[in-house]
Amino acid sequence: MKRLINQTPGAPWRLALGLLPFVLVLLVYLSASATRLAENPDDPLLPSIAAMADTFAEVATEPNRRTGELTLWVDTSVSLIRLGLGVGIAMTIGLVVGVLTGLIPYANRTFSPFVSVLSMIPPLAVLPILFIALGVGEVAKVALIVFGIAPFIMRDIQQRVEELPRELLVKAQTLGANTWQIILRLVLPQVMPRLLDATRLALGSAWLFLIASEAIAATEGLGYRIFLVRRYLDMELILPYVLWITLLAFLADLVLRLIVRVVFPWYRARRS
């Protein structure tokens, strides 16, 4: 018998083992749901799969009686725009500040302590300030996402820039590069895939801040919807919405990973 750390599952097992937890959770849910529904067909807490599918299809295809819009798609597009704006702005700020503080000693001395302190402030504690200062509109929600993830990206990029081998920076100088060209031709290309990696890690937090701000003040959006219907214990809508959000988060992560693989083919090879 080999040690446990030296045993690896074969090809069919790998897939089966990966699926196992999903299947188990699904089975537990189905049996619990069936038990409750058998006692009370109107039980709202654990709705049947069919009921959830019906509700989801309704919000996806039938116009809302009050607004005449397709609820799911309006919620999704509004939320994704907020998320995209917030993440995009945070990436830009994070890249610029991170590269400068990582590469230029004067910039590091000036901004590094400030960024460290900034990143200690719990973003949700700032949310009331943002709502007061920027109003309850789109700006405050985007600002919360930026405030929540930009410091993380800044610090990550700064670290990655500092990790670049000194030899490469010296080499670029012996080839006649000035500071701007070192940023443009050496640092940025090498840090871009790392920026996408950092963004992938920050996406989870970005979703958290999006849903939190939508829960507190919004008129549409994925987070707004699930907190709205919570008042009616509408699990038929909440559960599919959560799955939908999970799917969107998964796809965003996948897209970022694909970009890294296609646009920066040298990146994975170097790390392996």
Added chain:
Amino acid sequence: MSTVTLKNVWKEYGRDVVLENINLHVESGEFVTIVGASGCGKSTFLRMLLGQESATRGAMELDGRPMPDEPGPDRGVVFQKYSVFPHLTALGNVLVAEELGTTRVTGRLFGRRRREARERALKMLAAVGLEQAAGKYPSELSGGMQQRLAIAQALMKDPKILLLDEPFGALDPGIRQDMHELVRELWERQGLTIFMVTHDLKEAFELGSRLLVFDKVRHDPQAPGAYGANITYDIPLSHTTPHPSVYRAVGQRLGVDPYPSAAEEEG
């Protein structure tokens, strides 16, 4: 023309003396190999020539003028590793040498000038035997090919001085032999001034036209950092094999086997 002159040069880190009172004059076209026990300051010496570190005392001159105190295109370098840009192909790595310095804002060349630069880059790749690998990324190249690429990249700038910091230390013995021939050929053809740090005594003797041995002359067991290293041997090398007694003398001085086996070279 590219002479290097050091006058009474000292290098200290706080109270630790690394190099003490180095005096050296190197003529244009010399191939200086540098050996010494580890920690004797030979790499520090190379970094000072490179401009990465400055002397704490004394004067360093390049062609009679004070040596710039940051790296620049007049001094090319090849390190043991991390010498090429991982995000560029072999051709891109050589081409970037041409692009940097000629364009201040974009750092890229376009149109006719790019085509001309590309021609030169391809010629340089051919000169180091990499014409087949132009489209490959460094991670797809072997260790020897990566070092060839690093040399090609450094030579694109026509540096006055080429600095080699244990460039073949991580290569297999057979490949190392090929690299010796390449460097030797480039040196003879282009009239370069080369400084090469190595820990392989045989390599140092065979490759260079002048051998410098760095070592501490004085030791204080109570304060290991109190005295720095100096140049203890300065041996002009004819290209015939030196007498075995020279090998032995230098080997004894450094406390190393003058004919190291491949396994020992790894360290």
